[in-house]
Amino acid sequence: MLNKVMLSTESRMRGDMQVRFGGRYGKTYCRKAVRRSVPSLRLGKGGDIFHLAGELTGSADFMEQLEFLSGKSGILPLRPLQERKKIPRVSGFEDVKVAELSHEALKAYLKERGIDPAIAGRFCKEVAYGIRGKRYFAIGFMNRSGGYELRNPMFKGCISPKDISCVSLSGKKNDTCCVFEGFVDFLSALVLRTVTDEDCLVLNSVSNLERSYAVLEGYGKIRCFLDRDRAGITTLESLNIHFGNKVTDCSGLYDGFKDLNEYLTKTKENK
Structure with missing residues (x-):
């Protein structure tokens, strides 16, 4: 309503x-x-x-x-x-502090999503911030412009600037890049070992797709682990138009599920 x-x-x-x-x-x-x-x-x-x-x-x-x-x-x-309009604009996030991921509540949330906190700790931080005088904390995943994607059980947001995130798992240039919509799916792929030493690109929002083109131009193979919804399908279509046969749709791995993380959590529940 x-x-x-x-x-x-x-x-x-x-x-x-x-x-x-x-x-x-x-x-x-x-x-x-x-x-x-x-x-x-x-x-x-x-x-x-x-x-x-x-x-x-x-x-x-x-x-x-x-x-x-x-x-x-x-x-x-x-x-x-x-x-x-007459009131000076106040930034939404105040006194932002970044530390290693250690809070038990955040670790418990990761476990609920099927993700090993030790794996998440390699790529994520614990971000504490204030909003209108109140303190909060969340899992933070940094993008290439220094902003953070934030996630906790009650909140999903971003500390600007908004941008894509690029991760090199091998530490050196790879011919293959794996594309994810969000960092939770990226972490899920690591848990499932569907990615090992490839480079990875996390859009952090499908609206960032065009920002990824310049990065993806340098790869011979683009493996897509996108959501199986309208936004994910449209994103895949755009990548196919732009990069042609370089693109591989890997969503068949989690056929019947909305995304890779849902597949991970449901698979663990059934074991």
Whole structure:
């Protein structure tokens, strides 16, 4: 319902359309969908509700997006947008500290995902950070620009800048590169030993695909371990168009599962 309430409110604010939810017969209808100054849900841009909030507010800041969504859903009071524009922008993450992965709660989370903490510790860090005066911590996976992908049982986010991550397992140039959407799938491949000494590229988001092209140009073979959903299929198609027969779809390994990590966890549960 959060998505519907926010869209209805934003549509009325901008005069793009009139939307009704509920009513005597529970019908939903819209009319006068004429202007497209706000990106339409049919314009071909993927993403979750936070990506949409970013488009509507013109902000890439996670906390501003969250505040916007909270206000639209009635969860928290929100100042009018015109007032918010006058307030200096505050970074979402404060006092970021990076250390070796050691917290037992994070190790327990990795084990729940079927991942050996010792393997994760080779590539991940423990990142402590503040948001609006409160302290949090998460597993951090660094990208090539120095940003971190963050993951804990309750949160999935990123400390900017957002970028791809490149990992050399052998320490030297390899002719093969394995491509993953997220670092949890990358770690899953290490546990399953589906990768050994190949180079690996983690997109950290399918929206980073074009950033990977320059890196992938240097490889003779590209093995893809992408999610078996629409976003993953579209990403694979784009790679096939760009690199042709260099690309191999390896998702048959986890046929019947959404991604490599789901395959790993379900396989371990059945043993």
